[in-house]
Amino acid sequence: LQAMSDSEQDWLALKPQEPSPSQCCGSGCKPCIYDVYEKELALWERAKAMQDKSLLMGKEEQSNNSELNPDTFTAFRVSSVEQLTEDTYQYKFELPGNSSLRLSLGQHIVLRGVVNGLEVQRAYTPIRPRNAEGYFEVLIKCYEAGLMSQYIKMWKRGDVVFWRGPFGGFPYQPNK
Numbered sequence: 022l023q024a025m026s027d028s029e030q031d032w033l034a035l036k037p038q039e040p041s042p043s044q045c046c047g048s049g050c051k052p053c054i055y056d057v058y059e060k061e062l063a064l065w066e067r068a069k070a071m072q073d074k075s076l077l078m079g080k081e082e083q084s085n086n087s088e089l090n091p092d093t094f095t096a097f098r099v100s101s102v103e104q105l106t107e108d109t110y111q112y113k114f115e116l117p118g119n120s121s122l123r124l125s126l127g128q129h130i131v132l133r134g135v136v137n138g139l140e141v142q143r144a145y146t147p148i149r150p151r152n153a154e155g156y157f158e159v160l161i162k163c164y165e166a167g168l169m170s171q172y173i174k175m176w177k178r179g180d181v182v183f184w185r186g187p188f189g190g191f192p193y194q195p196n197k
């Protein structure tokens with residue numbers, strides 16, 4: 022009987038945690054952090070029903086291939102941090118070779134940070150010259166009491182942070 026309850030504890034420890042409202046960036050991302058949670062919960066329930074933990078091992082939450090993707094977080098290295106005003110910073114991120122993010126007009130990307138053990142996600146729109154290759158830049162205003170701001174203020178050159186996207190945008194044709 023004891024072994025049974027240990028197994029139940031093991032499964033409970035593996036159960037994905039439901040995001041809190043503060044973790045959602047509110048930008049209408051597809052998938053939203055709640056969509057990702059629902060998918061992970063369904064996978065966990067299926068694995069638990071089959072008593073097969075190996076089904077959970079295949080879930081990839083982040084990738085290191087430096088290819089932006091809406092479904093998974095990708096690692097990008099901070100190549101420079103420039104303070105522009107008292108509370109505004111410009112961050113530059115490395116892209117492999119001469120690649121670019123290839124964002125369309127009005128698109129944004131979502132940043133993931135962990136503050137006091139809580140995962141937080143926020144949307145930001147990169148700023149860049151149209152011909153930027155090998156990097157992208159994000160201009161961020163940090164707020165005194167902002168959860169994500171606490172995470173961002175600690176960044177320094179060489180740090181790795183995780184982004185996913187792109188999301189949003191709107192159709193635009195010149196002179197129309």
